[in-house]
Amino acid sequence: MSDTLKYEEKKLKIVGTRPLRPDGVDKVTGRARYGADYNLAGQLIGKVLRSPYAHARIKAIDVSAALALPGVKAVVTRDDFPEMPNEYASAGELTVNYRAVTRNMMAREKVLYDGHPVAALAAVSESVARAALALIKVDYEVLPHVIDVVEAMRPDAPLLHEDQYTEGVKPKPARPSNIAKRLEYGHGDLAAGFAKADVIIEREFNTKPVHQGYIEPQACLASYSADGQAELWTCTQGHFVFRAQCAKVLQMDVSKIRVTPTEIGGGFGGKNNVYNEPLAIALSRKSNRPVKMVMTREEVFRATGPTPGANVKVKIGCTLDGRITAAQAEVNFQAGAFPGSPVNQASMCAFTRYDIANVRVVGHDVTVNRPKVAAYRAPGAPIVVFGVESVIDELSKKLGIDPIEFRLKNAAKEGTQTYYGPKLGPIGYVQTLEAARAHPHYSAPLGPNQGRGVATGFWFNIGNETTCSLNLQPDGTLTLNLGTIDVAGGSRASLSMMVAEELGIELERVRPIIGDTSTLGFNFVTAGSRSTFASGMAGVIASRDMIEKLRARVAKIREVPLAAVAWKNGRAEPADARVVKFEPMSLAEIAAMAGRTGGPIAGHAEINAQGAGPGFGAHIVDVEVDRQTGAVKILRYTVVQDVGKAIHPAYVEGQMQGGAAQGIGWALNEEYVYGADGVLQNPGFLDYRVPVASDLPMIDTVIVEVPNPNHPYGVRGCGEVPIISPMAAIANAIDNAVGVRLYQQPFSPPRVLEALSGPAKR
Amino acid sequence: MSRNHVNATVNGDSVEFLCETGQTLLEALRDEVGLTGTKEGCGTGDCGACSVMVDGRLVCSCLMLAVEAEGKSIETIEGMAKGEALHPLQRKFLEHAALQCGICTPGILIAARSLLERNPDPSEAEVRYWLAGNLCRCTGYHKIVDAVLDAARELRGA
Numbered sequence: 001m002s003d004t005l006k007y008e009e010k011k012l013k014i015v016g017t018r019p020l021r022p023d024g025v026d027k028v029t030g031r032a033r034y035g036a037d038y039n040l041a042g043q044l045i046g047k048v049l050r051s052p053y054a055h056a057r058i059k060a061i062d063v064s065a066a067l068a069l070p071g072v073k074a075v076v077t078r079d080d081f082p083e084m085p086n087e088y089a090s091a092g093e094l095t096v097n098y099r100a101v102t103r104n105m106m107a108r109e110k111v112l113y114d115g116h117p118v119a120a121l122a123a124v125s126e127s128v129a130r131a132a133l134a135l136i137k138v139d140y141e142v143l144p145h146v147i148d149v150v151e152a153m154r155p156d157a158p159l160l161h162e163d164q165y166t167e168g169v170k171p172k173p174a175r176p177s178n179i180a181k182r183l184e185y186g187h188g189d190l191a192a193g194f195a196k197a198d199v200i201i202e203r204e205f206n207t208k209p210v211h212q213g214y215i216e217p218q219a220c221l222a223s224y225s226a227d228g229q230a231e232l233w234t235c236t237q238g239h240f241v242f243r244a245q246c247a248k249v250l251q252m253d254v255s256k257i258r259v260t261p262t263e264i265g266g267g268f269g270g271k272n273n274v275y276n277e278p279l280a281i282a283l284s285r286k287s288n289r290p291v292k293m294v295m296t297r298e299e300v301f302r303a304t305g306p307t308p309g310a311n312v313k314v315k316i317g318c319t320l321d322g323r324i325t326a327a328q329a330e331v332n333f334q335a336g337a338f339p340g341s342p343v344n345q346a347s348m349c350a351f352t353r354y355d356i357a358n359v360r361v362v363g364h365d366v367t368v369n370r371p372k373v374a375a376y377r378a379p380g381a382p383i384v385v386f387g388v389e390s391v392i393d394e395l396s397k398k399l400g401i402d403p404i405e406f407r408l409k410n411a412a413k414e415g416t417q418t419y420y421g422p423k424l425g426p427i428g429y430v431q432t433l434e435a436a437r438a439h440p441h442y443s444a445p446l447g448p449n450q451g452r453g454v455a456t457g458f459w460f461n462i463g464n465e466t467t468c469s470l471n472l473q474p475d476g477t478l479t480l481n482l483g484t485i486d487v488a489g490g491s492r493a494s495l496s497m498m499v500a501e502e503l504g505i506e507l508e509r510v511r512p513i514i515g516d517t518s519t520l521g522f523n524f525v526t527a528g529s530r531s532t533f534a535s536g537m538a539g540v541i542a543s544r545d546m547i548e549k550l551r552a553r554v555a556k557i558r559e560v561p562l563a564a565v566a567w568k569n570g571r572a573e574p575a576d577a578r579v580v581k582f583e584p585m586s587l588a589e590i591a592a593m594a595g596r597t598g599g600p601i602a603g604h605a606e607i608n609a610q611g612a613g614p615g616f617g618a619h620i621v622d623v624e625v626d627r628q629t630g631a632v633k634i635l636r637y638t639v640v641q642d643v644g645k646a647i648h649p650a651y652v653e654g655q656m657q658g659g660a661a662q663g664i665g666w667a668l669n670e671e672y673v674y675g676a677d678g679v680l681q682n683p684g685f686l687d688y689r690v691p692v693a694s695d696l697p698m699i700d701t702v703i704v705e706v707p708n709p710n711h712p713y714g715v716r717g718c719g720e721v722p723i724i725s726p727m728a729a730i731a732n733a734i735d736n737a738v739g740v741r742l743y744q745q746p747f748s749p750p751r752v753l754e755a756l757s758g759p760a761k762r
Numbered sequence: 763m764s765r766n767h768v769n770a771t772v773n774g775d776s777v778e779f780l781c782e783t784g785q786t787l788l789e790a791l792r793d794e795v796g797l798t799g800t801k802e803g804c805g806t807g808d809c810g811a812c813s814v815m816v817d818g819r820l821v822c823s824c825l826m827l828a829v830e831a832e833g834k835s836i837e838t839i840e841g842m843a844k845g846e847a848l849h850p851l852q853r854k855f856l857e858h859a860a861l862q863c864g865i866c867t868p869g870i871l872i873a874a875r876s877l878l879e880r881n882p883d884p885s886e887a888e889v890r891y892w893l894a895g896n897l898c899r900c901t902g903y904h905k906i907v908d909a910v911l912d913a914a915r916e917l918r919g920a
Contacts (some may be wrong), residue, residue: 020856027864028852029837030799034865037798125788127782213899215811216865265801265865266899343838488863488900650859658862661902685808685897693890693903704904709850 004611005018005540005712007377014501015360015713018650021493022512023263023486030429032263033218035219035235036294043221044122045071046283046293047129047444048276049136050303051111051118054369054678055145055158058107058118058138065135066121071128074286075078075121075136076279078108082251083533084425089248092272092527093345093375094464100338102249104372105278111140112160112337114679115302120276122283122291145369145678149311149334152178152368160337160367170432178367180339185347185420186360191611193358197317204313205387207745208671209306209334212376213662213690215267217300222280223290230257230281235264237271238525239538243517245274245671246281257281260516261540267487269375270305272525301683305374306342306672307592308334312387314350322401322409326358327351331384333365336372346380348420349724350388352431352458353616354410359419363446369678375527378459378720382663382727386745389455389728391737403732404437404618412458428642428706429456429616435702436618450624450635451737452578457617457724460716462528463609466535467521470603472550474595476588478503480512480542480666483523484535489719491531495539497647498713502543504570505587521606529717532647534609539711546603557590557597558582596645611710615717617641619660619725623733630753632734634697641702649703656722663726665691671746766881770799770831771843779854781828787821788812790828791838799868800838803897810896811870814838820876822895839868842875851875860909862900870896873908886911 026032063075084098095432102108107116119136142660144158151157157178158272165173168182193362220234230252236242239259247254264271276293284291311332318324329350333341343363350361396406411433416424436442436454469481480499488493492512500507524530551565554572558565564580565572573584594601622636639656646652669689673682682688707714727745735741742756765780770848772795779794786805791797791814800823803811807822814823815837842849851871854860861867870893877884877892884892889910898906 009882018859021859023864024856024861025848026913027867028848028855028871029843030868032864033798034794034801036802049817125782127784213897214799214863214865215809215897215899216863264863266863267801268899294802297809490859490862546785571863650905651862654859654862654905657902657904658900659902662899685804686806688898690899691902692894692897693907694887694894696890696903698886698907699902699904724821 004710005537007707007709007711007714008657009713012501014497014507015647016649018648019493019507021490022496023492028611029701034216034263034265035604037260038221038233039292040221040223040290043292044118044124044287045126045129046122046280046291047133048117048279049119049133051107051114051116053111053140053142054114054147055143056111056140057109057143058111059141060139061119062137063119066132069132069135071124071126073122073289074283075119076282076286077119078106080282081106081249084249089244092269092525094340094342095381096273096340098248101245104338105249105275113371115299115371116337117303120279120283122287139489147368147370147674147678148308149332149366149368151330152366153364155248160369161716164367179364180335180367181365183344183347183363183461184360188358189326190326190358190360194317196319196325197744199395199398200315200317200318201391202315203387203391203743205743207310207383207386209370209471210244210307210666210670211301211306211688212268214266214268214270214272215662217295217297218271218275218304219294220277221290221292222284224281224284224290228256232257232277233262234259234277235262235271237264237267237487237527239485239517240483240522241272241525241530242274246278249278250281258516258518260520261485261514264485264487268377269379269527272375275304297685298683301688302680303371305372307376307379308373310334310383312384312471314387314391316391316395318395320399322399322406324354324356324410329361329384329388331363333380334368334370334373335365336370337367338372339367341367341373342375342380342431346384349381349458350384352418353412353456354414355416377659377662377723381457381459382666383722385455385457386727386731387723390731390741393732404433408433412723424614426706426709427614427616428704431642431706432616432618432642432704435704436620436640439620439638439640439702441620441636441700449627449737450622451733451735452620452622453731453733454620454735455725455727455728455732456617457721459615459720459724460531461533461612461615462530463534463612464524464530465522465608466538467523468535468538468542469520470546472546472587472591472594472601474591476586476591480510480539481515482512482535483515484531485514485522485526487526489655490648491535494532494647494653495535498536499539499543503547504568513731529615529719530612532717533612533711533717536713536715537609537711538605538607541605541607542603544604548600548605549601550655553597553601554585557593613644613708613710613716615642615721617721617725619729621729621733623730623737625734625737625752627738627756630749630756632747632752634664635696638700638702639722640702640704641718641721642706642716643718644708644711645714646703647715649714652703652718655702655719656701659722660699660718660726661691661696663723664696664730665746667727667730667745669746669748766829768829768832770833771835771870773837773884783829785828786824787826787828787831788823797838797840801865802870803865810873811866811869813872815872815876820873821837840871842871849875850916851910854909854913858909858912859907860901860905866896866898870898870906878917882914884914
């Protein structure tokens with residue numbers, strides 16, 4: 001069957017309603033089992049020793065005293081893991097290099113950031129494990145470090161990787177560099193475009209790394225048996241990708257590792273890659289006991305992926321009537337200790353909301369002495385969009401054009417040529433902007449020191465490898481075995497809803513489960529807003545596959561031609577009772593007879609979903625600035641977004657509200673704070689301030705539905721777009737409130753006060 | 763390492779457990795008593811995922827030593843529903859789609875119940891400030907606040 005089913009408009013019974021989520025009761029009663037809730041008899045507790053330095057050569061590691069401590073059963077260091085050649089693989093929205101994966105999970109020649117693992121051990125209890133960590137002696141030669149992206153790009157900066165030469169530059173540079181890669185996108189004639197402009201604005205922006213901030217720290221439990229098989233329970237966004245990464249760095253056969261995904265307590269891109277999982281398997285292999293490893297919050301901040309800090313330069317020119325003639329950006333992203341920041345995606349997102357003839361974006365992926373960055377909800381896009389949408393706002397203000405009107409004049413539409421390759425298909429950007437302009441929020445009155453800002457966002461959304469099985473159970477109910485993780489958004493609900501819609505049965509008769517890696521073919525990570533799109537496509541294909549089998553079975557049982565059997569109203573009925581009559585059969589009746597009429601019945605889908613539909617959003621925010629303290633209060637917030645089709649509107653709203661809240665935190669408070677020594681100073685929720693309930697107002701939502709033609713229900717995906725616009729929208733609102741434009745995130749009280757008291761930094 | 767013998771009441775049942783002196787109540791509940799519904803998000807009292815009631819007071823169980831539970835009555839998420847009957851807050855969280863990943867949900871439900879016991883008719887601002895000690899990274903709090911206000915209405919019979 002085809003990997004892509006086209007959109008068909010039809011009357012819907014279940015899709016678009018708001019049923020209770022199937023995983024809900026377990027989550028409100030404490031029964032749901034997350035990563036740290038799994039235990040095995042005889043398990044050991046694993047702990048990691050981490051580097052206290054930002055950059056140092058490891059001269060020697062002595063684990064003998066730790067091993068001698070009673071209760072310590074195994075220790076692993078770099079010597080327990082093989083060297084990996086450069087080999088690239090896809091993991092979520094970012095690509096990993098196994099040479100870096102193995103070095104990030106356990107330092108080899110050097111430690112490259114505060115928190116970099118140096119050794120791991122397993123002991124009979126948490127307290128023994130902690131005591132043993134203190135007995136490991138590491139001899140470091142401390143090296144100069146660099147954590148700022150602009151400083152790291154200088155030729156005289158301390159080098160993280162002596163063998164790293166900038167890719168994308170010809171000829172190959174003579175000297176190694178922290179710039180791992182230079183990339184460039186564009187089209188048209190930039191100089192000619194700027195020559196046509198009446199107004200040109202050029203600005204520079206700087207942002208700090210922020211963390212995904214999932215409330216559940218990484219946790220896993222591994223059990224390696226003497227026959228060379230391993231079982232792993234872990235909170236992951238992609239158990240198949242985790243299995244592949246563990247197999248590679250441990251040099252095991254993929255089929256010998258079985259990964260069972262636990263309930264996941266938030267990921268947002270941060271749980272696309274392994275950290276402790278290979279260490280737990282290695283410790284279990286060495287100790288012959290199950291090993292459980294749970295990170296502390298401090299470890300989560302120090303060693304798991306934040307999003308990059310960045311330096312972004314934006315230059316846009318336009319005519320007096322508000323038509324953009326040229327746009328240029330330089331996007332410099334911290335990659336952390338190993339290459340692979342989302343600078344590529346960010347560069348492609350920078351201007352893709354607009355139809356601009358002349359564009360150039362240059363990006364740099366820069367290694368610095370910080371934890372290796374990970375994906376975070378529309379990776380990279382919020383950073384570059386902060387810069388671009390701030391400049392767009394300045395231009396519209398300078399020309400006296402309403403900011404939404406300005407965007408509409410330049411809006412990308414179906415057929416707009418992107419500067420990175422494809423032409424855009426049917427998209428809903430104009431509809432989204434028009435819905436924002438029509439919202440009562442946009443024309444509501446404001447008080448003193450209050451301002452309104454708008455900003456927009458674009459994200460690609462993705463498809464990729466997806467499988468599922470739909471099994472008809474003996475009582476006529478269905479089990480939907482899914483291979484994509486329900487990362488929080490409610491995909492078990494939305495996917496079951498599409499299956500129930502296809503079969504024409506009550507939703508309660510579809511029971512969704514997430515299968516382990518041995519029950520289904522490969523599934524890519526839940527990332528890129530892909531699960532409802534791609535797993536939805538698979539679920540529909542599996543449903544239609546099952547319907548064909550059901551029709552064939554009923555034709556056999558009723559002894560009628562296949563063409564005479566139609567699937568209607570949740571059962572097999574005569575296609576035309578005037579031609580061939582037979583007694584209709586329900587799912588339960590077919591299921592009851594299945595065994596003796598040909599065996600059990602199941603539907604399957606094994607696809608590489610294509611044709612993901614891009615999503616666009618527009619945010620409106622009102623802020624009030626306290627001129628005494630510099631505090632910015634969010635008074636009102638509205639998210640407008642084209643999602644293609646909202647299968648379960650309540651959870652689509654939840655994505656829009658949650659994404660906006662994360663974006664508000666990013667804008668106002670969140671940042672990694674490092675000392676001069678390169679050590680992270682705020683690795684906890686006390687000093688790393690994520691938004692709490694009293695920081696936020698209600699977040700209004702407007703769902704726009706411009707169907708994706710490449711999905712049977714029109715789904716685009718919705719999870720990532722909502723985090724893209726808040727930073728820019730809030731910066732624009734602050735400028736409108738107090739006439740001060742901020743070029744550095746976060747807009748925390750000290751920064752706002754500084755900006756209020758002096759000329760803004762340009 | 764010698765362990766301490768603790769007698770306490772958990773969700774109305776007498777419970778005995780052994781714990782190390784340095785173990786927190788959260789660790790004892792999860793690892794010794796076997797009730798994993800209470801979650802650890804930070805271990806430093808900043809996220810509220812480990813919220814439980816101790817003798818009627820809302821506390822972060824990660825900030826209390828397990829040995830301090832001697833003779834105390836502890837209520838966790840596992841005791842919130844009465845048999846099959848969910849507490850109105852639990853029901854309203856489901857109806858309002860007030861949870862996504864669900865890791866913060868047990869702590870927020872315990873905290874919200876404690877609010878409604880003190881203040882059966884809270885304003886939106888009172889709900890937001892009471893729950894300010896409970897981090898949720900998924901929802902943006904909108905639907906949580908709606909659910910708590912709706913549960914309050916139902917409990918008041920309004």
